Amino acid sequence: MQHMKIGFIGGGNMAASLIGGLIADGTTPSQLRVYEPDSERAAALQRQFSVQLAEDNGRLVDEADVIVLAVKPQVLREVCQGLAEGVRARRPLLISVVAGIRISDIDRWLGDGNAIVRTMPNTPALVQCGATGLYANTLVDEGQREVAERIMRAVGLTQWLENEALMDAVTALSGSGPAYIFLVIEALEEAGRKLGISDEASRMLALQTAFGAAKMALESCESSAELRRRVTSPGGTTERAIGILEDGDIRGLFERALTGARDRAQELAEELGAE
Ligand SMILES: NC(=O)c1ccc[n+]([C@@H]2O[C@H](COP(=O)([O-])OP(=O)(O)OC[C@H]3O[C@@H](n4cnc5c(N)ncnc54)[C@H](OP(=O)(O)O)[C@@H]3O)[C@@H](O)[C@H]2O)c1
Known part of the structure; x- marks a missing residue:
């Protein structure tokens, strides 16, 4: 990985998070290339991270060992079709962070026979606390799996999936998951306010409770169910609240x-993968 060149197609939020995470993790900026059509955003990436900018996607493919596809799903087909010739000539490892597009569709648009890792990160990746599901096709070798895992670990936790169909379940759990947690926090804040706690105190107490509970569970060997049982004394306040929720x-x-x-x-x- 030390001598590998990693090229990012698209330099938006997810690419910037990965680049920031990789540099913090020891990757040198000279290993990283980006093609981003928005010139202001491209210049900002260069200023912030000292990465090299490619003139177009074709040049980027000519120079990279690993290509990270980080564009919106709606433009991926066109991007892949434009990359097909260069990819056929060099056969880089391709890592897609694009939500909802299957490996078979990416491979077909690129001209078939490519080593592709599909990933599903989530928005906390933007603060290096993401949770990413990964799935590799059969053309990805062990060394390439390690490279893909290391790249995605730069923005948080990674979990390999046994089959690609599970990516839709991962999208439902951790991809959309931050929104469920925001909803729970919002509901706690509102309920706290209704019980007379000030707006600010309600917000901060709800947020820190969510953060502290997740940190505690991550650092513990116990299951979430056991941790919950331990804070639920018989006849106490938590037991009554949990009973109402159940x-x-x-x-x-x-x-x-x-x-x-x-x-x-x-x-x-x-819909997105249709011919
Ligand atoms: N953000 C997240 O937390 C998150 C989580 C899970 C998955 N994802 C996936 O990650 C991908 C990127 O998301 P994002 O939030 O980083 O989006 P984003 O900020 O919009 O970044 C995409 C970038 O790609 C650029 N682009 C457009 N056409 C291009 C082309 N032909 N070649 C190269 N670059 C091109 C866009 O430029 P213009 O704006 O000028 O078009 C934009 O800067 C998406 O597919 C999304 O599904 C994101």
Whole structure:
């Protein structure tokens, strides 16, 4: 990885987060190339990270061992079709962070036979606390898997998936997940305010509670269920609150919500990957 050149197609939010994470992780800026059509955004990336700017996507493919596809899903087909010739000549490892587009579609647009890792990061990647699901096609070798994992680990935690279909479930769980947690925080804030706590105090207490609980669970060997049991004394305040949430079928609600999100991810993949 020390001598590899990593090229980013698209220099938006996700690319900037990965570049920032990689540099913090020891990658030298001279290993990183970006093609970003918005010249102001490109110049800002160069100023902030001292990365090299490519003149176009074709030049970037000529110079990179690893290509990170970091454009919006709607433009990926056109981008891949434009890259096909260079990719066929050099056969770089391709890593897609693009939501909802299947490896078979990317490979078809690039002209088939490519080593591709599909990833699904989430927005906390922007603060290097992301959660990313990864899936590699059979043309990706062990060394390339390690490279892909190292790149995505630069913005948080990584988990390999056994099959690509699970990517839609990952989209439902961690891809859309930050929004569910924001909703829970919002609901806690509102309920706190209704009980007379000030706006500011309600917001800060709800936020720190969510952060502290996640940190505690991440650092603990115990399951979330066990941690919950430990703060739920018989006959106490937490037990009454949890009972009310369970009576409201909070688990069933989350199951239905994730199933709905998973199904929508499948529909979007069909639409975006259509011929
Ligand atoms: N942000 C997240 O947290 C997140 C989470 C999961 C997955 N993703 C995925 O990551 C991808 C990038 O998301 P993002 O938030 O970084 O989007 P973004 O900020 O809009 O970045 C995409 C960049 O690609 C540029 N671009 C457009 N056409 C291009 C082309 N032909 N060649 C090269 N670059 C081109 C865009 O420039 P213009 O603006 O000038 O068009 C833009 O700067 C998306 O597919 C998204 O699904 C993002």
